[in-house]
Amino acid sequence: xxxxxxxxxxIFIPMMFLVSLVSFVxxxxxxxxxxxxxxxxxxxxxxQIKIIVDRFALDKSPAYRYGVWIKGIVTDFDFGYSFSxxxxxxxxxxxxxxWTVTIALLSIIVQWxxxxxxxxxxxxxxxxxxxxxxxxxxxxxxxxxxxxxAIMLMYLLLNMGVGSIGGLFSPEFIGAPFSFVKLLDFLxxxxxxxxxxxxxxxxxxxxxxxxxxxxxxxxxxxxxxRAKGIDxxxxxxxxxxxxxxxxxxxxxxxxxxIFSGTIIAAIVLGLPTMGPFFYKAxxxxxxxxxxxxxxxxxxxxxxxxxxxDIALAILDPRIRMK
Amino acid sequence: xIVSVVTGAFAxxxxxxxxxxxxxxxxxxxxxxxxxxVSSELFNTDSPVKGGTLRLALDATxxxxxxxxxxxxxxYTVMANVHDGLVEENPVTGEFEPALAESxxxxxxxxxxxxxxxxxxxxxxxxxxxxxxxxxxxxAMNANAGGSQVxxxxxxxxLKVDDxxxxxxxxxxxxxxxxxxxxxxxxxxxxxxxxxxPNDPGSVNNLWTTDVDPSMIVGTGPFVPSGLVVDQxxxxxxxxxxxxxxxxxxxxxxxxxxxxxxxxxxxTMTLRLKAGEVDYITSVSGGEYTTLKQDELxxxxxxxxxxxxxxxxxxxxxxxxxxxxxxxxxELLRDRRFRYAMEYALDKxxxxxxxxxxxxxxxxxxxxxxxxxxxxxxxxxxxxxxxLGKANKLLDEIGVVDSDGDGIREFSNGEDVAFVLTTTKTxxxxxxxxxxxxxxxxxxxxxxxxxxxxxxxxxxLGGLLWGSANYEIGLRGFGNNNEVGSRKGLWSxxxxxxxxxxxxxxxxNEQYVIVEDELFDWEWDVYNAFIEGAATMDLEKRKExxxxxxxxxxxxxxxxxVAKGKSITAVRAEVGNxxxxxxxxxxxxxxxxxxx
Numbered sequence: 001x002x003x004x005x006x007x008x009x010x011i012f013i014p015m016m017f018l019v020s021l022v023s024f025v026x027x028x029x030x031x032x033x034x035x036x037x038x039x040x041x042x043x044x045x046x047x048q049i050k051i052i053v054d055r056f057a058l059d060k061s062p063a064y065r066y067g068v069w070i071k072g073i074v075t076d077f078d079f080g081y082s083f084s085x086x087x088x089x090x091x092x093x094x095x096x097x098x099w100t101v102t103i104a105l106l107s108i109i110v111q112w113x114x115x116x117x118x119x120x121x122x123x124x125x126x127x128x129x130x131x132x133x134x135x136x137x138x139x140x141x142x143x144x145x146x147x148x149x150a151i152m153l154m155y156l157l158l159n160m161g162v163g164s165i166g167g168l169f170s171p172e173f174i175g176a177p178f179s180f181v182k183l184l185d186f187l188x189x190x191x192x193x194x195x196x197x198x199x200x201x202x203x204x205x206x207x208x209x210x211x212x213x214x215x216x217x218x219x220x221x222x223x224x225x226r227a228k229g230i231d232x233x234x235x236x237x238x239x240x241x242x243x244x245x246x247x248x249x250x251x252x253x254x255x256x257x258i259f260s261g262t263i264i265a266a267i268v269l270g271l272p273t274m275g276p277f278f279y280k281a282x283x284x285x286x287x288x289x290x291x292x293x294x295x296x297x298x299x300x301x302x303x304x305x306x307x308x309d310i311a312l313a314i315l316d317p318r319i320r321m322k
Numbered sequence: 323x324i325v326s327v328v329t330g331a332f333a334x335x336x337x338x339x340x341x342x343x344x345x346x347x348x349x350x351x352x353x354x355x356x357x358x359x360v361s362s363e364l365f366n367t368d369s370p371v372k373g374g375t376l377r378l379a380l381d382a383t384x385x386x387x388x389x390x391x392x393x394x395x396x397x398y399t400v401m402a403n404v405h406d407g408l409v410e411e412n413p414v415t416g417e418f419e420p421a422l423a424e425s426x427x428x429x430x431x432x433x434x435x436x437x438x439x440x441x442x443x444x445x446x447x448x449x450x451x452x453x454x455x456x457x458x459x460x461x462a463m464n465a466n467a468g469g470s471q472v473x474x475x476x477x478x479x480x481l482k483v484d485d486x487x488x489x490x491x492x493x494x495x496x497x498x499x500x501x502x503x504x505x506x507x508x509x510x511x512x513x514x515x516x517x518x519x520p521n522d523p524g525s526v527n528n529l530w531t532t533d534v535d536p537s538m539i540v541g542t543g544p545f546v547p548s549g550l551v552v553d554q555x556x557x558x559x560x561x562x563x564x565x566x567x568x569x570x571x572x573x574x575x576x577x578x579x580x581x582x583x584x585x586x587x588x589x590t591m592t593l594r595l596k597a598g599e600v601d602y603i604t605s606v607s608g609g610e611y612t613t614l615k616q617d618e619l620x621x622x623x624x625x626x627x628x629x630x631x632x633x634x635x636x637x638x639x640x641x642x643x644x645x646x647x648x649x650x651x652x653e654l655l656r657d658r659r660f661r662y663a664m665e666y667a668l669d670k671x672x673x674x675x676x677x678x679x680x681x682x683x684x685x686x687x688x689x690x691x692x693x694x695x696x697x698x699x700x701x702x703x704x705x706x707x708x709x710l711g712k713a714n715k716l717l718d719e720i721g722v723v724d725s726d727g728d729g730i731r732e733f734s735n736g737e738d739v740a741f742v743l744t745t746t747k748t749x750x751x752x753x754x755x756x757x758x759x760x761x762x763x764x765x766x767x768x769x770x771x772x773x774x775x776x777x778x779x780x781x782x783l784g785g786l787l788w789g790s791a792n793y794e795i796g797l798r799g800f801g802n803n804n805e806v807g808s809r810k811g812l813w814s815x816x817x818x819x820x821x822x823x824x825x826x827x828x829x830x831n832e833q834y835v836i837v838e839d840e841l842f843d844w845e846w847d848v849y850n851a852f853i854e855g856a857a858t859m860d861l862e863k864r865k866e867x868x869x870x871x872x873x874x875x876x877x878x879x880x881x882x883x884v885a886k887g888k889s890i891t892a893v894r895a896e897v898g899n900x901x902x903x904x905x906x907x908x909x910x911x912x913x914x915x916x917x918x
Binding site: 030031032036037038044045046047048050051052055084085086087091095096151154155158162163164165166167168169170171172174175267268269270271272273276277280283284285 | 375377382385386388391392393394465466468470472473524527528531532533549551552553554555557581583584585586587589590593594596597598599778779780781782784785786789818829832833834
């Protein structure tokens with residue numbers, strides 16, 4: 001197991017290099033660069049544009065710029081400098097990491113806490129009215145775009161007379177010191193983004209869990225267990241343990257999906273997370289910020305996969321033996 | 323109703339309290355020396371309420387606290403409350419008024435500004451001429467500053483005459499000079515001078531980044547920064563040393579705090595206004611106007627105003643023809659009859675009704691609106707309203723006909739008369755460029771001209787249009803400033819953003835100059851008009867010069883201007899001093915409104 005983990009961690013390094021190269025190439029393919037927005041401004045002289053180009057080395061070859069950036073990461077853990085914010089990229093990403101991770105983890109917890117039991121219930125009562133209702137809800141959840149669901153939910157809350165919608169806090173609590181009232185305000189707000197972000201994933205997970213359960217329920221080993229006279233509760237535990245196996249692999253991919261796949265919903269909800277920040281950086285051609293974010297996504301994808309592989313090994317003795 | 327209380331203006335000036343205020347009836351009083359009475363156009367009550375927090379919306383967090391380190395509209399919006407210029411623009415009338423300068427004298431190429439006395443920075447230090455010189459040398463005229471304004475000031479000399487007097491020596495008559503000064507905010511020398519690297523003029527860009535303690539940000543404006551919560555809120559508080567007062571002696575602002583809540587999505591902004599989380603929003607779309615107006619009429623505590631501002635607002639989308647294109651297409655674009663035909667084929671009334679929800683005015687001529695001082699009425703004889711018959715007639719005259727009956731005209735060599743129109747979805751404060759392009763495409767199709775749309779990201783459009791002239795027909799929202807001279811870069815052949823004929827100019831010694839051999843005859847008229855318009859401070863002569871430009875554009879139609887959207891603002895009913903003025907413009911500012 002230990003050698004497996006070490007091997008996986010060692011693979012991180014060439015993978016990250018590859019991702020950094022691909023990210024850089026994709027950014028370079030974007031028309032224009034950071035200086036393009038200055039070209040649009042009536043008050044900017046050619047001299048000023050030249051100064052900007054020189055300052056950020058925009059006229060240097062792509063290979064040179066990539067080399068300088070990678071060298072900074074490898075030698076100083078320096079992910080570069082934001083052209084727009086005039087600050088180190090790592091500081092800017094660090095400022096937004098807290099809420100990004102919070103919303104992401106809460107959404108994953110909610111998804112799993114609901115999807116697994118609902119999937120099990122649905123499989124145990126196949127084609128019943130409740131199963132049909134859950135199936136319908138899951139199809140709706142998968143079909144509705146997240147940003148549309150966000151707007152709809154906010155509109156409904158407004159019409160119900162809710163005083164504060166959007167964001168994570170009411171305006172008077174933003175930046176205020178922590179207090180119990182502030183915590184209550186946070187809980188009154190955070191359920192909306194968590195519901196929006198987790199809905200589509202929850203619906204999908206529930207369907208997968210249901211499908212896995214239905215496959216496992218009819219497996220030969222279940223009949224053997226019944227024939228042995230094992231208690232039905234224990235049999236159900238064995239069924240769930242086998243059915244949940246494929247779900248653990250899906251879990252590894254959820255983190256990057258939640259980070260990068262909810263940008264539009266985060267913009268609509270006004271969340272102080274990295275998604276909307278990344279989108280702005282793309283529009284501003286803030287190259288280092290964009291590449292650092294893509295590296296971050298690649299990193300947590302690998303971490304997520306590693307954790308799910310470890311979890312699988314823990315859950316499934318067959319994988320441990322292999 | 324709380325009677326306005328006379329405060330610091332009089333305590334500081336040593337004058338006695340207005341006793342009439344004690345009896346519940348405020349009276350107009352003379353302010354102490356150095357204080358400015360804010361224009362009466364911004365008030366519709368003599369009994370404001372002091373205190374409370376005003377909350378506004380911002381579509382993204384600020385990139386920096388530094389007004390001069392880059393191009394960020396949100397930084398400009400927030401920091402306009404913190405810093406002042408020598409001159410400011412009345413938001414209702416558009417007139418120039420004294421700000422940090424109480425008065426000025428013009429003598430040929432020299433303008434001497436007499437600074438406002440007794441003004442203090444928000445940390446209590448005195449404001450003086452050193453701050454003005456410092457700002458111009460290190461920021462406004464420093465080409466290394468990301469938001470530098472060196473293009474406007476050129477070789478202007480800024481000289482300290484004494485502690486309260488500054489002289490500007492202009493290299494040439496610069497008619498828009500006062501307009502430029504409204505956008506040049508003065509910075510504190512005593513705070514920033516020691517933090518600039520004398521060997522690196524670009525080091526000014528690293529000042530006042532968003533990670534500094536907001537209490538370090540010092541200004542003379544009505545507010546000062548008090549906090550920043552990343553991507554959530556930018557908080558300001560009332561400046562204890564504010565020099566603005568109302569007519570009754572109250573120091574402005576009325577509110578204790580001003581907070582900008584970050585709301586990236588426009589629809590969500592409207593929802594949060596309705597929920598009462600935001601007090602007013604200034605960029606409501608035509609679609610949102612309808613629902614807000616319904617709410618207002620249903621008695622809900624929201625009011626919405628639509629009006630043509632005296633300056634700025636939604637940019638005017640315009641169609642541009644690449645006059646240096648080669649081949650048959652280029653020849654056709656250079657034929658003014660074709661450009662006329664395209665204007666006849668463009669249904670501007672549809673643009674107004676469908677895209678702006680009727681909240682716009684059709685434009686014929688240039689970006690100088692009929693309510694602007696420089697407007698030339700003579701251009702109205704060249705008005706080309708929607709008329710497919712006239713469009714068809716002109717195209718027939720040119721000789722491009724539909725010989726194969728497929729509905730598209732052909733050139734003499736059999737090639738279809740088809741163009742690619744390059745544009746973006748929206749630009750320029752909400753200009754609906756992509757949808758305007760669609761309406762033009764449909765109109766052109768009816769007269770046998772095929773237009774294919776190339777919709778690109780707004781950030782990339784400039785590079786294709788004025789960056790490389792890599793387009794056939796372009797469409798962009800641009801130009802909404804009533805100081806015509808400040809928009810020379812767009813409309814004059816030597817302008818860096820003049821993109822119908824980029825060969826008309828070139829860069830020599832890092833300045834844009836005309837290429838004489840390239841200019842069309844009418845372009846000489848335009849070029850000379852902008853030279854003459856900037857060469858005098860006499861308004862009548864400037865009007866005549868810019869009138870010649872407008873006439874040339876009306877006759878030649880290198881651009882088709884489409885429509886000017888009205889500015890739409892929505893406000894909660896509990897906000898006072900926010901109203902429609904007699905001139906039809908919404909009157910408000912963060913330092914004159916109050917919470918009832």
